[in-house]
Amino acid sequence: MTVTVTLEPAGRCRWDEPVRIVVRGLAPGQPVTLRASLRDEKGALFRAHARYCADAAGLLDLERAPALGGSFTGLEPMGLFWALEPEKPLRRLVKRDVQTPFAVELEVLDGHEPEAQLLLGRAVHERDFLAPGVRREPVRAGRVRGTLFLPPEPAPFPGIVDISAAGGGLLEYRASLLAGKGFGVMALAYYNYEDLPKSLRHVHLEYFEEAVNYLLNHPQVKGPGVGLLGISKGGELCLSMASFLKGITAAVIINGSVVNVWGTLHYKDEILPPVGFNQNRIKMTKDGFADIVEVLNSPLEGADQKSFIPVERAECPFLFLVGQDDHNWKSEFYANEASKRLQAHGKAKPQVICYPGTGHYIEPPYFPLCPASLHTLVGTPVIWGGEPRAHARAQTDAWQQLQTFFHKHLGGEKGTILAKL
């Protein structure tokens, strides 16, 4: 009997949606190894594998069969995706062109031996980043540089500004996936992109104010305010935007800092100096990567208090999503200090969700954990923290939490599929 690999739902699906992998036509109890592989747009190879045994009917259903070893163990229907590892170390899986899918090759190999296995069957599964009908509009309005994703639902829809980590350029994949949930989402570039500033040495919030106003004035975006979604430096910028700017209705901060880091922040006649740091607090791991989690000074002491972002001026609710094993900086400490500052000024207690074993890059579901990669500001590879399985769980939960938060505070049709854990 021929071995077949089928995916349910069949055909192309969104990267953030679960898929059921079923292998049929095996011998009863047959030991097999499943292998997943994909190449990013620069040709970097990412692979995962796991060992299984078919059931008495020669069927292998990853929603029912535990992995016996390999890249992961246990009942993990999506393990072959979130456990992908780069062939070359220090590569993070990112989608640069959201208009094309990632093609994931799934192979079924006979036996559990690590090599020279007979190929029994294979399938190529496409996972894309644009739901049917989602429109992608480059934004070149005034100084604003970004890309707006508009859902297929009838307008108007709530607007969200999505700001990624330091690194420059423009990563659109989170915004494109979120637009599939009924939001108009603008991925916003803010440095080292086209004619934007080349560095973060001086950040002027007026640029972000122009971006918020652009989105608010878009004919298909409904007010009275927009949501903000930011990760890492992007999360820190969202906190500053919510503190200084008008028109912000909700803000989700993923591993952001409540202190101004690296460059000087300017808004009208105010400035926030960058918090100090001490390179001597950089630790080196046994693999030779930098651990910078202790390098920044505390914003609660001395002159560094001037770098604390005045979140008490914000008028919007906050959701903080925190990786408790974040090694870029102390995200849990920052979320707790922001919460204390808000409450000390009579503001609502923000929602803070902390995820154990979770590192810095809390991405949409099923992105594999990146243990270490180049930190453009530090100029050397750093560890980001996290343990793959816990990090994967956190990504799936965080993705639902932020959608629920935005639907609650911004409105919009529930277009989300509740991804199973």
Ligand SMILES: CCCCCCCCCCCCCCCCCC(=O)SCCNC(=O)CCNC(=O)[C@H](O)C(C)(C)COP(=O)(O)OP(=O)(O)OC[C@H]1O[C@@H](n2cnc3c(N)ncnc32)[C@H](O)[C@@H]1OP(=O)(O)O
């Ligand atoms: C010991 C010395 C100490 C000095 C002083 C230290 C002071 C420390 C004080 C500050 C500490 C705290 C700072 C906190 C900063 C704010 C918080 C954050 O945002 S934290 C978040 C910080 N986040 C970051 O720093 C993000 C780092 N940036 C990236 O990961 C990439 O820019 C990208 C993947 C986002 C897009 O890449 P794209 O724009 O297309 O760029 P290109 O294709 O043109 O490649 C250029 C280079 O980028 C890389 N690289 C490229 N692709 C990948 C990849 N898939 N996967 C991995 N890496 C990748 C690769 O190296 C490549 O060079 P090469 O190998 O080609 O020679």
